[in-house]
Amino acid sequence: MVTLEENGSKVAMGKVSAELAVTPGTATSMVKNMERDGWLKYYPRQGVSLTRKGKKVAMNMLRRHRLLETFLVETLGLDWSEIHIEAEELEHAISEKVLEKLDEFLGSPRYDPHGHPIPSKGGTIQRPSSQTLQNCDAGITVRVESILDQDSDFLKFAREKELLPGKAVSVIKSEKLADVITLKIDGREPFSMGFRSAEKILVV
Amino acid sequence: MVTLEENGSKVAMGKVSAELAVTPGTATSMVKNMERDGWLKYYPRQGVSLTRKGKKVAMNMLRRHRLLETFLVETLGLDWSEIHIEAEELEHAISEKVLEKLDEFLGSPRYDPHGHPIPSKGGTIQRPSSQTLQNCDAGITVRVESILDQDSDFLKFAREKELLPGKAVSVIKSEKLADVITLKIDGREPFSMGFRSAEKILVV
DNA sequence: ATATATACTTTGATTGATCAAAATAGTAAA
């Protein structure tokens, strides 16, 4: 008897052929080709499971898909219900370079409009760092991980200040009573922001 | 590709097969299929010309292409010289709905970053100037309208010299026999270029 | 245990895209 563990990560051929909308025979031959190319492991009459290589591109596709969905909703204002199909088309056409520019433009969002986490460039789904700029002490330097707020005006402000993912930020002052934090990025002018806004910046 | 479709008169099969990077025999059979589907008229051993239906989709593709190029430069900040290839991929994947949202987001621009007019939704296009830098006399000043060549090296050169759409250019010398024209832009150093290159710059 | 149903694989045929090479038409040169 096949246990759950043995069957664990494998996807049955029936699912594959249904998902791809092809006959079972076609699914079998597609899967064999993909195994030849190293994308997945095929266990006849049991199913398929992705190889490391396969998982990597799958994660990348998920990243593409979710970033595009975010763009379609946040920037272009499409309805959340119609973005899936649109993103499905675009995710195959967009280059890595354009994707990363888009990510930057959006402020490296952590979640897509459906609330699904967006995998990082490296292919891992980040668990949210709980550290925000708000609770950083004066004198220390942190790296921006992401901007939680998706509001395009806030993102514009962040971009203006170069308060972008990956940037090193020095905390000059943090005045709890005044509810304000003063920051410096690279060689630029220091600037201040309220705790309410600082809370929207995740850092490590 | 777009260039071929833009031209109203017949395009020789040699051009078609070269542009699509297929053997002449393949071009012939592709063209026959496209005639069957009503995209173009095929005159054996003479060439092809688009039908009204074919022209309509070609114009739509041009609109897609140029709106996307505008987006890539204006919004995402990609380099001027690398957008052509990126847009070529995306123009086939983007839906009509997303395209119109993008147009709205960009503020319905009339010209793309190269200075080329963007066809309207209805498919009409403002006819570009037929005047090129090549046939400008010494002493006069013109405004760059657009750059015809999409080659990224040429675009890089143009940007270096600030030979960009909208710029005023003074023609210092134009030596027909030597096949060279000398230009000055703003307060910068004058520079020269051959007629072959000057021919690629549309001016008014 | 045996029979039956279900899920999957194999087989064989079809279709469409493509190419290389041979055939042909149209054009320029002698």
Place this chain on the structure above:
DNA sequence: TTTACTATTTTGATCAATCAAAGTATATAT
């Protein structure tokens, strides 16, 4: 006119994707 050249078309073959239908293994029910 005849010849030679060039562009284009035709032909025949290959390859990959796909499907329908037949065959096979595995699970389920009796």
